[in-house]
Amino acid sequence: MTRYFFDIRDRGGLVSDEEGVVFEAIMAAVSEARASANDLRNQRANNFEQANSDGLRIELRADGRLISIFPVFETFSFTVPAKIAANDQVSTVTKLI
Numbered sequence: 742m743t744r745y746f747f748d749i750r751d752r753g754g755l756v757s758d759e760e761g762v763v764f765e766a767i768m769a770a771v772s773e774a775r776a777s778a779n780d781l782r783n784q785r786a787n788n789f790e791q792a793n794s795d796g797l798r799i800e801l802r803a804d805g806r807l808i809s810i811f812p813v814f815e816t817f818s819f820t821v822p823a824k825i826a827a828n829d830q831v832s833t834v835t836k837l838i
Contacts, residue, residue, distance in 0.1 A: 745770035745803045747777055751795040767808070774801045778811040785813070 742765050746758040764770045778799045785797070799811040 743767075743770075743803050745773070745801060745808070747774055748800040748802065749781070749797070750800055751797045753795065755800075767803075770801060770803070771809070774799050774809070774811045778813045781813045 742763050744761040744763050745767075746761040748758050749756045762770070762773065764773070781797060781799070797813040799813070801808040801811065
């Protein structure tokens with residue numbers, strides 16, 4: 742099991758997740774990051790232009806390295822690095838969120 746961290750970044754800086762959450766598989770952490778990005782989008786929907794121009798995003802990291810970035814106001818797909826996908830037995834490397 743791995744501890745994943747969900748940092749929040751915008752042009753103003755970084756708010757680091759110091760606690761993190763333990764998940765058995767990376768796709769569970771990806772789902773959590775996506776839900777966090779959706780929550781932030783909903784919270785800031787009234788000020789879309791400001792939040793979008795700030796580049797607001799969730800940065801998912803584990804084991805001291807960045808796994809992926811989840812922009813709050815963009816449509817995106819998530820790519821699981823092949824080495825991680827093999828460890829988590831993900832059937833396809835690219836997952837559409």
